[in-house]
Structure formats: C-alpha cells, structure tokens
Amino acid sequence: MYDPSQLRTFLMVAQTLSFTQAGHRLGLRQSTVSQHVRKLEDEVGRPLFTRDTHGVELTEDGEAMLGFARTILEANERAASWFQGTRLRGRLRFGASEDFVLSRLPEILEGFRRDHPEVDLELTVELSGTLHERLAAGKLDLVLAKRSEERPGGRLVWRDKLVWIGSERLRLDPDRPLPLIVFPPPGLTRARALEVLEQHGRPWRIVCTSGSLNGLVAAARAGLGVMAHTRGLIPPGLTRIPDRAGLPELGPVEFVLLHGRRQRDSAARAAADRLAAAILAGPVP
Missing domain, CATH: 3.40.190.10 (Periplasmic binding protein-like II)
Known part of the structure; x- marks a missing residue:
C-alpha cells in the first residue's frame, strides 16, 4: 500500500513542478520532499519525474500515477470520515471560478455530497474577481479561484x-x-x-x-x-x-483555495476544511 504522505507530496510536486515550491506549500523541507518522491519511485519501481537544470516534468508513469494517487487519497478521506463517527452538518457556501465548469470539479463535488449528505452545499460559479470580493465580504466560506495580485494569499491547487x-x-x-x-x-x-x-x-x-x-x-x-x-x-x-x-x-496563472476569515460557525469551518482536503487530494482539472 502506498504511503498517503508520499502521495500527497507527489501530487504537490506534480502541481507546482518544483520540489522547492512543493515543500513551501506542504511545510516540508526540500530534502523531505525529495525523500518522499524517491521512496514512492522505489515502491513503484519506475521514475515518476524527470529532473534537469531546466526544471521538473512528469514522466509517462508519473502521469498515470496522478490518477491512482487521487483515487487512493480520496478513498482514505472517505474512510476517515466514516470511522471518525462524526457526521458533518450545516451549510457550506462554496465559490468556484468559471474556468472549472468543464473540469473534474463536478466529480469532486459529487463525492463530497455523497460522503456528507447532511451538509447543505451552496455552489456559486462566478468570475475569480467577483469570488474574491464575495469572500472578503463574508458571503462565502471557501473559494477556488485564480490568485490575484491584490489578494496574493491562498493555498496553491494548480499552476x-x-x-x-x-x-x-x-x-x-x-x-x-x-x-x-x-x-x-x-x-x-x-x-x-x-x-x-x-x-x-x-x-x-x-x-x-x-x-x-x-x-x-x-x-x-x-x-x-x-x-x-x-x-x-x-x-x-x-x-x-x-x-x-x-x-x-x-x-x-495560479489557482488557489481561500478560506473565509469570517466563517459563521465551527460546522462551516469543518465542512470547508473537508471540501478543501478533497480538492487537494484530487485536484482539478
């Protein structure tokens, strides 16, 4: 069985195409990121990245591993949810950029609804600039949108x-x-x-x-x-x-997840955290 921490590191390197950036996003040293990837490559018996002075690229086997890693992490998330014995409830106001209408986002949201049927998910599809404004106004709990120069924060999902x-x-x-x-x-x-x-x-x-x-x-x-x-x-x-x-x-262009600073209650925060984890485990597109 593949180590979930190694799979998460692999996905972040695949998203950023940088061991250094992946380390920053995950809060890990670059040496730890390299170790995770090396151990995963040893486990599968094939190289997942090519590395040279110009950068990092996925190999053909690395492209294949993307789908497997997402599936494994999503399954882990569902299992953890089931056995934690706590069912999420409440209302989650989630905003997504127009760019993702034709991406894997509907599949991720479907999985979230299946795993957390008692959460009322309110989806807003809008321009990234509008989503940033609504989040700042406290009208959304979680946003997946382009990173803007005016609001440079957020957790990187995809570059x-x-x-x-x-x-x-x-x-x-x-x-x-x-x-x-x-x-x-x-x-x-x-x-x-x-x-x-x-x-x-x-x-x-x-x-x-x-x-x-x-x-x-x-x-x-x-x-x-x-x-x-x-x-x-x-x-x-x-x-x-x-x-x-x-x-x-x-x-x-960079797409990021941003949490609302004025989330209404602990239920909304927990639901936002759970959906964010699902998106990061199975990132779009």
Missing part, C-alpha cells in the same frame, strides 16, 4: 499558463485590431489580456462580452475572435492560437 484560443477556422489579420472575446470586469483573465496587449502595442477591439463561459465558448466556436484561457482547460471545439500569429505571451 498553469494562459494562452490564446479560438476556432481552428479563425484567420487573424495582423493589420486589423485583434477581435477579443472576454468576460466583463472584474474578470482577472480579461484584465491580464488587455494589459498584455497594451504593453505590446497590439490594437484590439472587443467583439463579445459574456459573464458565462458557455457564452464565450459559443462566440469563439463561431469564429468571432480569440479569448485568453487556461492552457489545461481548453474547451472542446477550440484550439490554441499558433505562435506564428504573433500574439504576445500571457504568462502564468
């Missing part, structure tokens, strides 16, 4: 890169303003896209605005323009705009 996406049929004219499909303010992806275009002097015009990811995806599939989106969450029917189009790099 990725923002890219330009659109329909395969879309043809961009370099002599005309870039047609943009964007969320309304305070969308963090919108702000990043406009800032980068301004910095590079690339003219743009907004051809579609929608507060719904499905609305933006429909416009992009229709070939109205391009949208900035997380590389690992590209919706079906859309593709990354090739580098030859000359669009500027959008940079990295």
